[in-house]
Amino acid sequence: MNLIMIFPDEVTSNNSVQLTDERAKHIRTVLRAQPGKTLRIGLLNGPLGIGMVEKTLDESVMLSCAWEAAPPPRPAIDLLLAMPRPKVLKRLWAQFAALGVGRIILTNAEKVERFYFDTHVLDPDFYNARLVEGLQQARDTLLPEVRIVRKLKPFIEDELDGVFPRSGKRIIADPSGTQTVFQALVARDAPLEADCVGAQRFAAQGQSERVMLVVGPEGGWTPAELELFKAHGFEVFGMGPRILRTDTACIALLSQLSLCFSLE
Amino acid sequence: MNLIMIFPDEVTSNNSVQLTDERAKHIRTVLRAQPGKTLRIGLLNGPLGIGMVEKTLDESVMLSCAWEAAPPPRPAIDLLLAMPRPKVLKRLWAQFAALGVGRIILTNAEKVERFYFDTHVLDPDFYNARLVEGLQQARDTLLPEVRIVRKLKPFIEDELDGVFPRSGKRIIADPSGTQTVFQALVARDAPLEADCVGAQRFAAQGQSERVMLVVGPEGGWTPAELELFKAHGFEVFGMGPRILRTDTACIALLSQLSLCFSLE
Numbered sequence: 001m002n003l004i005m006i007f008p009d010e011v012t013s014n015n016s017v018q019l020t021d022e023r024a025k026h027i028r029t030v031l032r033a034q035p036g037k038t039l040r041i042g043l044l045n046g047p048l049g050i051g052m053v054e055k056t057l058d059e060s061v062m063l064s065c066a067w068e069a070a071p072p073p074r075p076a077i078d079l080l081l082a083m084p085r086p087k088v089l090k091r092l093w094a095q096f097a098a099l100g101v102g103r104i105i106l107t108n109a110e111k112v113e114r115f116y117f118d119t120h121v122l123d124p125d126f127y128n129a130r131l132v133e134g135l136q137q138a139r140d141t142l143l144p145e146v147r148i149v150r151k152l153k154p155f156i157e158d159e160l161d162g163v164f165p166r167s168g169k170r171i172i173a174d175p176s177g178t179q180t181v182f183q184a185l186v187a188r189d190a191p192l193e194a195d196c197v198g199a200q201r202f203a204a205q206g207q208s209e210r211v212m213l214v215v216g217p218e219g220g221w222t223p224a225e226l227e228l229f230k231a232h233g234f235e236v237f238g239m240g241p242r243i244l245r246t247d248t249a250c251i252a253l254l255s256q257l258s259l260c261f262s263l264e
Numbered sequence: 265m266n267l268i269m270i271f272p273d274e275v276t277s278n279n280s281v282q283l284t285d286e287r288a289k290h291i292r293t294v295l296r297a298q299p300g301k302t303l304r305i306g307l308l309n310g311p312l313g314i315g316m317v318e319k320t321l322d323e324s325v326m327l328s329c330a331w332e333a334a335p336p337p338r339p340a341i342d343l344l345l346a347m348p349r350p351k352v353l354k355r356l357w358a359q360f361a362a363l364g365v366g367r368i369i370l371t372n373a374e375k376v377e378r379f380y381f382d383t384h385v386l387d388p389d390f391y392n393a394r395l396v397e398g399l400q401q402a403r404d405t406l407l408p409e410v411r412i413v414r415k416l417k418p419f420i421e422d423e424l425d426g427v428f429p430r431s432g433k434r435i436i437a438d439p440s441g442t443q444t445v446f447q448a449l450v451a452r453d454a455p456l457e458a459d460c461v462g463a464q465r466f467a468a469q470g471q472s473e474r475v476m477l478v479v480g481p482e483g484g485w486t487p488a489e490l491e492l493f494k495a496h497g498f499e500v501f502g503m504g505p506r507i508l509r510t511d512t513a514c515i516a517l518l519s520q521l522s523l524c525f526s527l528e
Contacts, residue, residue, distance in 0.1 A: 002507050095512050138506040180526050239519075240526055242402035243266050248359050251512055252519035255503075259520045262444050262504055 001026055003040045003139045004051065005132050006065065011043070015065045016054065024061040027053070039063070042141035044132070047071045074142050075100035076210050077257055078164060082109040082217035084246045086119035092247055093127050097134025097144055099254040102210070105163075107149040111219035122148060152225065156232050164212045170234040172214035173253050174226060177238030181256045184237035185211070213253060218246055265290055267304045267403045268315065269396050270329065275307070279329045280318065288325040291317070303327070306405035308396070311335045338406050339364035340474050341521055342428060346373040346481035348510045350383035356511055357391050361398025361408055363518040366474070369427075371413040375483035386412060416489065420496050428476045434498040436478035437517050438490060441502030445520045448501035449475070477517060482510055 010017050027033045033053045041051040051063035083106045120126050149155045171184040274281050291297045297317045305315040315327035343365045413419045435448045
């Protein structure tokens with residue numbers, strides 16, 4: 001825990017918080033914080049801040065909170081992911097929040113088993129707890145939005161433009177892709193200067209431009225699905241010849257994208 | 265399993281193989297391969313190839329093998345990692361092999377608990393099985409070399425130059441790093457053209473140049489350890505403000521590095 005997450009309804013009018021759960025235990029037993037000690041805190045969907053330990057009792061910790069002026073920026077990446085096996089998704093929630101995504105859309109696909117959707121792993125109480133865990137790891141406060149899409153085609157055809165602006169970058173990872181993620185990010189605007197120079201130009205635009213990253217199921221998208229994405233402005237790219245498990249691939253792709261955002 | 269791994273001592277003089285274990289079961293029940301069907305195979309530490317199913321019996325499968333002329337290239341990245349918690353390392357072995365590393369060196373460090381080394385996860389039978397699993401996922405055949413280093417300082421001072429040439433790129437990920445992995449790769453040769461142009465130049469050199477990537481323990485390196493690495497030619501870089509778990513960080517860093525190798 002690199003940050004103690006505070007929930008808005010826990011904060012009193014004089015900006016103090018009384019914690020009694022795992023967070024209090026962590027502060028007392030792992031951080032061994034005595035009164036006067038300051039801790040990194042965050043307000044869920046709000047600013048980061050500093051909490052000073054006012055007093056510790058047997059089971060509880062009282063903090064006084066000082067907040068930064070503004071919340072951290074929302075991560076510029078939205079992820080549209082074919083629903084993975086529940087066991088895999090269970091491990092991924094915290095990773096998504098730690099790596100930084102603005103929105104997670106889980107969708108059905110031809111090669112996704114229907115029963116994958118019948119799982120407690122899609123229960124908001126379950127995934128929100130995991131997302132908060134990832135935010136606390138990465139020192140962020142913005143809970144990714146989660147959406148479950150049962151039918152891919154109508155979502156892409158009728159809803160996508162409302163959810164994700166046409167002006168944003170739409171990219172889809174697929175083994176058939178021959179360009180890198182860099183090239184995909186600049187392909188439509190500047191096909192000739194693709195790759196490095198274009199990526200620099202992309203980064204120079206700052207985080208104003210959002211990226212939607214699409215990742216397929218273990219068995220891949222069908223040709224028809226891939227065409228559907230292409231017809232709606234998604235640029236295909238690959239990660240080379242090595243085939244990765246969905247969970248590894250998600251982390252790898254988000255990391256490569258975040259590198260594109262940090263180029264100077 | 266995107267490739268069936270064959271072990272050298274299983275191949276008869278006329279290039280046939282009889283499988284009876286999990287691989288035979290996978291071929292019969294998951295791939296449902298009938299005689300005449302061809303499968304992707306690989307010879308451990310040797311070439312990729314094609315196996316044709318000659319016959320299937322109740323428990324066994326007989327393949328005739330045709331091999332490519334040369335083994336795939338050894339991944340250009342060596343990883344030096346402070347020994348993680350055994351539970352974390354257990355999950356990482358297959359990922360390392362899937363992402364592609366030439367060598368994995370696990371080392372002690374000030375903030376590594378000594379008991380981490382008392383684990384079956386460091387037993388060669390255990391980790392080689394996991395590494396083969398990762399190779400089968402990624403369609404590679406070259407088993408990463410594994411080495412356990414109990415004392416970091418004498419290893420860096422006395423042995424490193426023999427294990428990893430001074431001409432290679434040495435980089436270390438640390439939260440104190442302000443440059444990207446791109447910049448770190450070219451920092452010594454071309455400090456002024458760092459980042460994108462330099463990275464392109466790096467990629468243009470091809471895979472002839474090896475990279476050693478150093479990743480620290482959950483609690484980080486001590487200042488003295490960091491100085492030791494710097495004094496031996498390691499360039500410090502970071503991944504931005506988000507703090508990742510060791511397992512996520514390893515996957516993220518290896519993915520960013522592989523992107524650097526694939527730039528045009």
